[in-house]
Amino acid sequence: MIAETLSQNLVTYDAGVDRVENSVARGLMLAKQVQPGLFASGYDLKYLVDVRLEVEETPSIFCGVLISGDDGELDISGYGSLTLPRSCPIVMGFGGGARCIGNCRAGTHCAGAGFRLYPSFFESIRDEEEGVQLEPLRAMLTDAFMLRWLPPSARLIELARLSLGNPYVGALSRLFLQGCALAFIAETARLLAEHDSDDDAPSHGLSEVEYERVMALTKIIDDSIVDPPSLAQMGRSAGINTTTLTRQFRQVHGVTIFEYIRNRRLELARDLLRSRPMQVSQVGYLVGFGNPAAFATAYRRRYGFPPSCEKVAAGRI
CATH class of the missing domain: 2.60.120.10 (Jelly Rolls)
Structure with missing residues (x-):
């Protein structure tokens, strides 16, 4: 179906x-x-x-x-x-x-x-x-x-x-x-x-309350990925200090909050580059990068080639 x-x-x-x-x-x-x-x-x-x-x-x-x-x-x-x-x-x-x-x-x-x-x-x-x-x-x-x-x-x-x-x-x-x-x-x-055990619960090393808190924060970030709250604002919203928040976030996602935001922005940019007739610089600004050079550098580091190559590849589809 x-x-x-x-x-x-x-x-x-x-x-x-x-x-x-x-x-x-x-x-x-x-x-x-x-x-x-x-x-x-x-x-x-x-x-x-x-x-x-x-x-x-x-x-x-x-x-x-x-x-x-x-x-x-x-x-x-x-x-x-x-x-x-x-x-x-x-x-x-x-x-x-x-x-x-x-x-x-x-x-x-x-x-x-x-x-x-x-x-x-x-x-x-x-x-x-x-x-x-x-x-x-x-x-x-x-x-x-x-x-x-x-x-x-x-x-x-x-x-x-x-x-x-x-x-x-x-x-x-x-x-x-x-x-x-x-x-x-x-x-x-x-x-x-x-991790061979009979325990069916997720094994992320956090309590249920801590895990749910991280996932609630993740949703806030995903919903405001272009302009997410600051780390201090996140800590106040979660009711814990930023050091603990950062550690628990990494335990769940395997990356820091900053890395998560950057990766999600780049994923969004990649989808836009492949599906919309937009300039590379315009896409970079749209997903939250402050200038085209920073966007191009981050994109190349993650995917191994500059964002302009996505436009070329899209033309072959």
Whole structure:
């Protein structure tokens, strides 16, 4: 149903990402097989109407992380509902299949990425040591349904962002996407092995109150990303000193508040450069950079090329 609902009027990018432009949602979708049994998946969508999404899961493993937007709600038939908070990676094993239902509200925006593995992926592994190290992942298929939360991981968040922001075209884009997916698998297997426990709660080292406080602050930042409150204002709003606030924010997101704001601005700029007929300098000012030189420098450091290259690439779409 997701494909039937969202895949109308898709424009396929050479980087392997599809742009959704219809009456239901707008943004980007990623669902590409990068090698047998391994799919890279992701989305960066704004929903224009209320949407009910249903997926009939076949035996597979899904791992992903929500990197922006409101917390997600997912109902898994026979196993109840769960909330998908930002920055906390989740691994779900559907050994027996299941029906997953999500409800997306009009006006909301969210983005996330990860991978999906099918049994054939593990069947193709011939290296014994590699098979042993991937066993924590393969074990997710040994029951009808298994759920594991992973601790916040800056590496997984960065890989999710890179998957959605693939800077290459043609064969290089496919290689890049495959590399991101395989790196996502490796890091997930490592985290599963290190944090092997039966505790289903997010393991970010904060109390529930502290975590909710950080997420409330994150929403304030996301809603005012062009002109966010100062660190002092954030501390007063949260009722704690700025040192504690900064430390707890990094525990949840894996980056400092300043880095988070800069990254979100650059992501917004990239989307504008790819989708709107605007000058590079105009985009920089629009997302909150004080001058074009600072914008170009920050963009190059994050993506490896200047923002002007996005305009050139957009002309090839």
